[in-house]
Amino acid sequence: MGAFDQAARFAAQADPITVVGRTLAPTGLVLPFREWLDTRTIPLPGGPDRTADLVAALDDPAGQPVLLILEFQSQHDPDKLDLTLEEAGILRGHARHGDNRKGKYKVLTALVYLTGRCPTDVLDMTLPGRYGTRHAPMVWNIGEDAAPTTLEAVHSGAASWGMLFWVPLMAGGKDDSIIARWKEVVAQVVPDRRTRGNLAGIALVFAELTGCGNEWNRGLEGFEMTESKVVNEWIRQGEAKGKLLIQRELLLRLLNKRFPAAVPADVTKLINEQESLELLSHWFDAAAEAFTFQQFLAVLKA
Numbered sequence: 153m154g155a156f157d158q159a160a161r162f163a164a165q166a167d168p169i170t171v172v173g174r175t176l177a178p179t180g181l182v183l184p185f186r187e188w189l190d191t192r193t194i195p196l197p198g199g200p201d202r203t204a205d206l207v208a209a210l211d212d213p214a215g216q217p218v219l220l221i222l223e224f225q226s227q228h229d230p231d232k233l234d235l236t237l238e239e240a241g242i243l244r245g246h247a248r249h250g251d252n253r254k255g256k257y258k259v260l261t262a263l264v265y266l267t268g269r270c271p272t273d274v275l276d277m278t279l280p281g282r283y284g285t286r287h288a289p290m291v292w293n294i295g296e297d298a299a300p301t302t303l304e305a306v307h308s309g310a311a312s313w314g315m316l317f318w319v320p321l322m323a324g325g326k327d328d329s330i331i332a333r334w335k336e337v338v339a340q341v342v343p344d345r346r347t348r349g350n351l352a353g354i355a356l357v358f359a360e361l362t363g364c365g366n367e368w369n370r371g372l373e374g375f376e377m378t379e380s381k382v383v384n385e386w387i388r389q390g391e392a393k394g395k396l397l398i399q400r401e402l403l404l405r406l407l408n409k410r411f412p413a414a415v416p417a418d419v420t421k422l423i424n425e426q427e428s429l430e431l432l433s434h435w436f437d438a439a440a441e442a443f444t445f446q447q448f449l450a451v452l453k454a
Contacts, residue, residue: 154393158389165206166317170311171292189219220262224266227267236261236289263289266361297322299324299330316355320356320359321362400423403436410440411448
């Protein structure tokens with residue numbers, strides 16, 4: 153799991169009210185959070201080490217306990233709908249509640265897009281007459297939330313303090329005025345020093361993901377930071393991961409501009425999976441100097 157997903161898990165667990173309430177918002181329902189399940193004890197598809205990002209146990213006023221599967225996306229995964237359908241089926245079939253452990257949960261799924269937006273939020277395999285399977289996770293595209301509105305909602309008490317974690321991912325989140333207002337709201341609504349430090353640390357990780365790390369580092373200069381080695385390591389990982397994402401994006405943009413319609417899906421996949429910043433930089437130079445796509449491809453496969 154990368155630094156961005158780790159940071160998202162940390163933010164969600166620090167204030168479950170925020171992420172549960174925001175993902176349920178499209179339904180109009182309020183389902184109180186009860187506890188996080190230990191996902192390590194739940195077998196999921198994808199191999200023995202595969203676990204959901206987070207699974208929340210919620211209370212349903214109608215009487216049937218609910219499990220909410222949360223999956224965080226720092227970039228779009230075209231197979232994620234299929235995977236969450238599998239996860240929901242396994243939890244429905246194997247997780248139990250009640251004194252005799254015979255009760256089945258109602259299982260919901262939610263996708264939280266840290267950047268971009270979910271292009272398809274329904275997996276519809278139904279036939280005419282409603283026969284078949286339809287899988288429709290709830291989706292929170294964080295980038296579509298407005299940072300100024302969110303900050304004022306937290307300040308007024310209309311939104312929980314945990315929304316402050318996610319502000320760098322929102323529309324307007326890179327503006328200097330927003331960063332300054334973020335610091336003011338943190339100081340006003342979060343009295344605990346360590347929590348303020350954790351908010352700043354996670355915000356810096358998310359800022360790297362959206363390409364505004366410099367703005368947030370400059371804006372938070374002198375702001376009290378946590379001494380947590382874990383969060384500091386995420387900051388370091390986030391900075392490195394952010395540079396990789398930017399370099400991949402620049403390389404693919406250059407290739408598609410210089411060689412329109414010539415870049416196959418397997419080359420795009422290879423670039424998006426490359427973890428070496430040095431090699432990506434070498435490929436970028438090769439893309440800039442190549443006269444044909446085949447010349448670039450020879451360097452890529454060398």
